[in-house]
Amino acid sequence: MVVFYRRMPRFEYLKPQRFEDVLELLQNSTPNRYRVFAGGTDLMDQLKQRKINVPETVIDLKGITELDFINFDKSSGLRIGALTTVADVAKSPEIEEHYPALAQGAREIASIQIQNRATITGNICNAVSSADSAPPLLALGAEVVCANRNGERTIKIEDFFSGPGQTVLNPNELVKEITLPPPVDNSDSVYLKLAPRGRMDLAWIGVAVWAQISERIFNNVRIGLGAAAPTPIRTPNAEEALCGLDVVSENIEAAAAIASGEASPRENSFRAGSEYRHMMVEVLVKRVLTQLAG
């Protein structure tokens, strides 16, 4: 059956004011009872097109203003609340200064209107491989603080994605905030997105690298890739290969080639073929590292 829907399906709508009230609802939930949303820029479209099962009730999280924050502290790092919009992350001077790849990633997410509405947390919870915030969060060593009624747990961002559109969150769990480690001296980060029409397109490849360079040596490197595998990934071999090496183009090119080998793009994507994506991982990792090398 094919029907091209124009109308929203019927569902109940709740807009609680307190995080704990949501957790309480989720605790006693049954499958297909609730779906939560923050900006709704992914969920509303999926519901309208019946791409997902229609829940009995959708829970609008935007009333939980306590989770709309950006806190930065030099010694403890950055905390981004689950309800913080992409636009706020894109515009934050502290993020721009200490975590530039994340600000760049936020600015690459779709239109200004979407950025004003969508949240960074929603971007990672939707868990598409091409999410522009994911490679920067991977490169910057982010952790995801999750909560249910009984308590909290912290998950490394590289362990957060479990498959296309899937995360390790339990049905009774929500993300509370995303944390990033405090800035390290002599470090910098960059995100580059490859897409024919820029931010309005889903990334064909996204690459973020965080690197600590001193005396022209790569002391520490983390690389995050988007749209290069079923989920956003790190490339540990390329990172390890670079550490301790001189900042010269031969080393950068070698690491880019290793990173390309660590990618495992889909074979049958209509957007771009696997061979091309492998090649583009190499080109973009090289470009990002070259940019960081100064």
Added chain:
Amino acid sequence: MSDQPAKIGDNWPNLIGKRLPRVDAVEKVNGDAKYAGDFNLTGQLWMKILRSPYPHAKIISIDASKALEMPGVKAVVTAEDFNGWSWGWGPTTRDETPLADEKVRYFAEAVAAVAAEDEETAEEACALINVVYEELPGIFDAEEAMRDGAPQVHDYVDNNISWDFHMDYGDVEEGFAEADFVREDRFETGRTLTGFLEPPAAVAQIDSSGITIYAAKQSPYFIYRQLASCFKLPLSKVRVIQPYVGGGFGGTKNDSTAGDFCAVMLAKKTKRPVKFVYNMEEVLTTCRRRHNMIVDCKMGMKKDGSITAVQTKVIADGGAFTAIGPLTMYLTGIMTTLPYKLDHYKHDAYRVFTNHPVSAAMRGHGVTHTRFAAEIQMEKMADELGIDPVEVRMKNAIEAPHETINGITVDTCGLKEGLEIVSSSSAWKDKDQNKKDGPVVRGIGISGTSHLGGARQRGHQSCAAIVRLCEDGTVNYLTGASDAGQGSDTVLVQLVAEELGLTMEDVTIQRVDTAVTPVDNGSYGSRVTILAGQAAQKAAQEVKRQLAEAAANIWEVDAGKILFNDRTVFVDGDPDKSMSFKKLTQIACYSETGAVIMGKGFSEYGLEKMDFEKGYGNPGVNYSFTSQLSAVDVDIETGMVKVKDFLIAHDCGRPLHPVNVEAQTQGAASQGLGQALYEDFKMREGRTMNSTMVNYMMPLSTEHPDFELHDIITDDPHGPFGAKEASEGSIISTPPSIVSAIHDATGIWFTKLPVTPEKIVLALKEKKENS
């Protein structure tokens, strides 16, 4: 030309050629303009269409009983309700039914429709209709579809050949023998969306007075005829009312849709008005699109670059039904003899049924495909012979007057002048200095192409107009021509006002209402300005003649001495004898028994004989010529192409409304840009994989270059004030100039559109490995 008004004063013409506001500008900006989806009728129901989940399947049974039991559902229609009625282009190709009958032939073909009290209910009810299918093997490749034993889409033709078309002029073998160099190449032109932003929508009712439908159509008299035939009503009882239209570009908005037929049928069943609006995914999945064509092109060339012969074989993916396809195949053949001299030409074209959505007309109809192939092949051969791209074009370019080997007559041609303009630009002259050395490389390419205006194919093609003079000196102008956004309403008002010496504000154009306005074939083939324009001029001249007689009586002079200008009527050479247009109107309308002044006019351009089957004679009234330069930056590591400059020198005869002409030229180039680099329906087993505007990538404003436009004035004798077409030329000139520019940057000739980053990177890799 006797059709042209007398030259009055130094500022004449007053309106033609002026940068005037469009007549629809205010309504569109302030939201007064109502589109089909804005219309609501009292008591209306909402309709939703249930569509097939298979590209090719037998329909075993349809059970709508559960849907009909749902509260709020008023009726369901299936193919049975239409009693086997079918429609299509010609008497032998009426192969399309409003709803799939017995079998479905493409994915998401309409199978049933529900009318309910609200749209949500109609949507939910669709899910309750139980359709049992027996899936059939599908055929999705046009060449495979032609082979014996391939699954058959229709039983009434063999080897899935929907239509074939053959032209043979001169002797190509002789031509190839004369050549020093012969090349054969295969080209493929891509599957593209027509690209309107307003999806199909309508609200329909039917009662003892007949059918009334407010529908988004660029050619409302198509659906007028189709509804009359489907519902067995006289044409006088079919009323199609034309709202503002949000773009057309051919295909879908020329034809009826499943939605139109079903809305009327449901209105008939329920005795209530029925409304529907498609969504964009429905448009991208089910509506008419441009044919993908494989063009095998063979060209002979002498050492000096002159072309001796061209032979083309075209295989077009026609999709599931015929629609307007035969015309596409005619145009893709007949126009190859322009704009370069050609003595020997042979063309064999096959339109092939597949289980894809239907292919039909789109801006640059048929011409884009074969011109792209011949243009690139000509330049490729010149490249191999060491001849400059400008030189090979100048060598072969026609000059007016010219008659092609297949009987196309060209009276004005600005091609050489256009090529001179693009080749004397600094972008062209300094192209080798501006190359840049990686990873981003600059490339410059050019093209020189032609398109027809005032399309005339077979059967009814003229336009008519009625100009009604109101007694206060203002004018109601009735036309059957439709402004689908291209700006024709403005140009037509300009022509009427210019003839009568009035201002734009004095003339009100009535949008099409088939119960009121004169029959018209529609907005396609760049025919409106030329044909409806001539009709408008003639109708206005008729009003002027009647007024001039009244004035001649008053002043006791010969009617031929009465002139109209600037809302004033006066006697030529006797400035004391003058009065306002309004006053003359009042005198004429109120004196004695009183006159009711109306003028009617018909177009007369392009009535000479043609042979459609052989592709002989003029397919249009006159011909535009477009020369284009494109500058691109190619990132040779990622394959990303950014177009930096478009320089377009076009001969549209004379731009009657320069702002519209510029917008049309830019818009067509924009669509050409999409076709060259970005747009392509990705098909898998008959399903469209990129059926959203996010994934089907039309170029955004950020992908557009700077435009530089040059008008070449040639004043064609067969168009109002010398006008030719100005809305399709640059969709033909853009892709070859971009592909030529990419060649300049990369050294590689790409022959399959669109030229994606992936194709570029992989081709560069292959080139590197082979060198």
